[in-house]
Amino acid sequence: MEEKRFCTKQVYNEILFETKNFKVIPSLGSLVEGWLLVIPKIHYISYGEITDVTLLEELDMLLNYVCNIIKIEYGEYIIFEHGPIEENSKVGCGVDYAHIHIVPIKLNLDLINSLSQETLQWANVESLHSTSSYTNSGRAYLYFQDNSKNCYIGTKEDIPSQFFRRIIATIIGRPQIFDWKTNYFLENVKSTYARLKKYKKLCAMPKRNEYA
Numbered sequence: 001m002e003e004k005r006f007c008t009k010q011v012y013n014e015i016l017f018e019t020k021n022f023k024v025i026p027s028l029g030s031l032v033e034g035w036l037l038v039i040p041k042i043h044y045i046s047y048g049e050i051t052d053v054t055l056l057e058e059l060d061m062l063l064n065y066v067c068n069i070i071k072i073e074y075g076e077y078i079i080f081e082h083g084p085i086e087e088n089s090k091v092g093c094g095v096d097y098a099h100i101h102i103v104p105i106k107l108n109l110d111l112i113n114s115l116s117q118e119t120l121q122w123a124n125v126e127s128l129h130s131t132s133s134y135t136n137s138g139r140a141y142l143y144f145q146d147n148s149k150n151c152y153i154g155t156k157e158d159i160p161s162q163f164f165r166r167i168i169a170t171i172i173g174r175p176q177i178f179d180w181k182t183n184y185f186l187e188n189v190k191s192t193y194a195r196l197k198k199y200k201k202l203c204a205m206p207k208r209n210e211y212a
């Protein structure tokens, strides 16, 4: 599974919001309703590879816009990314194409540490932009933003795949169904799309040249 996952005509590939360089779709394997992916339109292996300031500003604006909607519709949310530096590594979640997850769920670092059997080194960082220093120095990472917008980057020699999905599956009481490759949760994908599509009509995301 690589970028083809994002290109087929399925409900999980229906674009809800987009800017010139990014699009937002409901996530295949949504363990909870309201789970979205933010994907760049051209290939990067992870967001740490994006250093263009214009692109990062556009991304921030889109994230702001989408997260406000998620907050209104679903309440508290988190943002995370599995940041591989090379293809077919375990750290990713099986998709070697940059994507940020936005998930409406209550979660903070203490809970992650208490639920995970893995010991990661977490650093408090300013924002998602901080991931580039990890990618630049050849380190795979996990990025996590909690409900209070505290941002962290976690590293470890051998980061397990689908790290955050395992945690979220545990929180909802179904730890054995964490793997999106065998658990699509299409009902959640469809209800996310149905609930959020009104914003698509009412509030089309401005194109870059319209808000510059």
Ligand SMILES: [Zn+2]
Pocket (backbone or CB within 6 Å): 081, 082, 092, 093, 095, 099, 101
């Ligand atoms: Zn992922």
